[in-house]
Amino acid sequence: MKTRRDFIKISAVGTGAVTLGLSTVKLAKASEPGSIFGKKAKNQVAYERFPTYCEVCFWKCAGWTYKDEDGKILKIVGNEEDPHCNGRLCPRGTGGIGMYYDEDRLKKPLIRVGEPGNQSFREASWDEALDLVAKNLNKIKKEHGPECVALFSHGTGGKMLSHLIKAFGSPNITAPSFAQCRGPREVAFAATFGEEVLSPERTDIRDTKCLVLIGSHIGENMHNGQIQEMSEAIDNGATIITVDPRFSTAASHSKFWLPIKPATDIALLMAWIHVIINEELYDKEYIDKYAYGLDQLKTHVKNMTPEWAFGITTIEPDTIRETAREMAAASPAVIVHPGRHVTWYGDDTQRSRAIAILNALLGSWGRRGGFFNPEAVHLPKYPSPAYPKPQKSWKDAFPGQYNLVHEVLTTGICDATIPNPDLGCHLKSWIVYGTNLLASLPDQKKTLEAIENLEFMVVIDTMPMDITGYADVILPECTYLERYDGIRSSPHREPNIALRMPAAEPKYDSRPNYWIAKELGKRLGLEEYFKWNTFEEKLDWQLKKVGSSLEEMKILGVKKMPREYNDLYSLNGEDYEFNTNTGKIELYSTELANEGFDPLPKYTPHPEPPQGFYRLNYGRAPMHTFSRTANNANLTALKKENSVWVNPRVAKLWDLKNGQYVWLKNQDGVVSSFPIKVRVTERIRWDSVYMVHGFGHKEKRLSRAYGKGASDSELVTHVMTDPIMGGTGMRGNFVTFILNDPKKEVAS
Amino acid sequence: MRYAMAIDTKKCVGCGDCVVACQTENNVPIGYCRDWVVENVAGTYPQLEVEIRSERCNHCENSPCVRCCPTGASHIVEGGVVLVEHNKCIGCGACIESCPYDARYSHPDGYVDKCTFCLHRVQKGQDPACVSVCPTNCMYFGDLDNPNSDVSKMLATRKYKVLAPEAGTNPQIYYLT
């Protein structure tokens, strides 16, 4: 296939001395460090430590960056006042300095040059690169409308780009955190309780008596606050029940481990509901007062007995009954955890609904030890004109679909980018901020087809991730330790705000997101949306509106504010109107019924692995975040590659030895680009294999990550789409082992 | 005074934060470590047990590493903390050989290095870096001679074990089981 875009390994920067020489001259002018840092740069040295909040994952723990007398960044330590971390960062946050010191970082703006088939990147000045981006965006706006530009964003800095794109006139702003992650649970909880779970999760783990984890591997996923609270719960003697085909770390700390057959969780959940209703263990007062649809639910689960579920899940009926009773005994201080990455089998909203219903029956929503009611500090927006009203959106590609979705689907953007005769608008340009789409989206073929059809693509990142190889222009951002960002204001038990300020000047020729957004704004004629002169000015204005100031926040880092409403646990008999059609907790969902979906969750069987294949399960390691930390020297020192977990029975069948490297091939014949190490372990069932997500990078410039381990994303070619909210179910892929280098075999 | 550490294996999740925090606190070169994490799996599916442990120098009361050191670089200070004086150390590696816990490494600068219980922090009244960072709060540090210290309290109420007791080194890292 002829491609518009060669994948360029950035190591092959095709420049020549001429351009380099030229850009040096321009850079001296464009860099103007004063314009980014203002005069503050010098004063900063007077501080011993600088407040920040971590950007290595979405938990955004607040901490302090420490510097020595020579101005060298030494370490990052948690802020004791911060409810996200209580003074303790996780390994990734502690190792965040590795991001700053990474010598493989993107250093200069890069521009794609040459003819298809023979393309490379050349270095450019910021002026040249930004001018080029603005020229292309303006051209697309003129020819097709501003709505034909989409922004993929991940992380705090995306907000400024998002502001820019809204001002530009496009509503197509998306993040993988919805359709590839927590979307199903948000839609399901909104359908049930009229409210989402939010991030950080409103789970009151600290005070719970019983925590139920369905495939959620807290401890391997390092969602800091949750793990700390789980530890506290263990100290307090709480019961943990873990449902997982793998003996996860959480399972090893649990009183009950239910080694479920993969893909059958809904059957277990329905059987639990059956027991709780049948044995009248539910919170009657709570259900009478707050819930709608108990009768329908009763009828629905009548035959969903533990014996029925046993045949599906392989979990003994007695165990199902015993665990249901444990939950009821702890009620209402019980949490059936909604999970976070829950896009598994395409019926994920229904599974999340079953979880929500179970919580409702146990009376845990709005109760101590269950789910608290979080509150956030409302930060006013810095004054700027209203955004133009878009005429079209990605949803035009899905007439009548996804009415319950209030976010933009990443995969929807891909679909709306691939030309289709029935489509009014298709997207022409992407801006990709801080997300490696080749690892964060499933079905790489489709992503690449969409990219192939773009007229123009910009990637803004700190590292040369795989996605940067497809960009027309690459803009190097500085890391979170070198920049200001928007104030963190997140919903929690106590409303609080946190400041991120730079501890050092940006290394190389990198720039912060807000500077990039403002500079692009200028070039797109959108100056009036960026009226602040310095970012400090904007932050100070906002902080003063909520009774603080930049000066104060530089000293505190984190500030807690009193709650406006005294309703942390609000459902102890108080009157309450839920934001649902009936104003009640909807056990039976009228909203889903209206949309033509099952109003009560049902178990449906999912395909099983064919002979000789194993279900591919993936997850997290506590020292890595997605694919983005794979090159961080401090963290690769802990774990430099992933391995594939194989049950000893399977290993025997294939004659696999611990430590041996194999290639994985999936049901569609896709073979992993790199080999992966075998870990023979009893911790995994014989019908599945397991690997940690985020490895197997193809970009050579990532000197520590290149070719280390295999990429699960690459092997997820079969996607089961959730009809309710468009989530991409990724756990229906099956792999087998290839023992000898497949490339060599082809060659010989 | 007798400094010691208790580590709760019922809470540790093997995240390695203790390792990274030690590295950044003590400038341990990347690729080396003063503390590390071990995972033991026992049983067969689905009857399984996993124990995860953060390990480091045991600051042994009866320390072979100190006894065998030809220069006196390895020595014992206040609270029973075993230290290596970098200037005196000739890097012969006798101590590395003698340690039953493999707790020491050869620093690329030519001396032997290991856990110091973060004495520089402890003297300021802070916990060692690993203890202070652990997200599961599973490590307790303090003075065994003081019954009110965190570590004394844990050892008074919980079951515990030490590693390789048969080596007779009288190690001072206790694992709560």
Ligand code: SF4
């Ligand atoms: S959980 Fe870890 S990586 Fe995530 S924000 Fe907190 S310290 Fe950073």
Ligand code: SF4
């Ligand atoms: S930081 Fe704590 S939980 Fe993590 S490995 Fe070390 S001891 Fe275990």
Ligand code: SF4
């Ligand atoms: S653990 Fe090893 S290095 Fe530490 S005191 Fe004991 S023998 Fe010496």
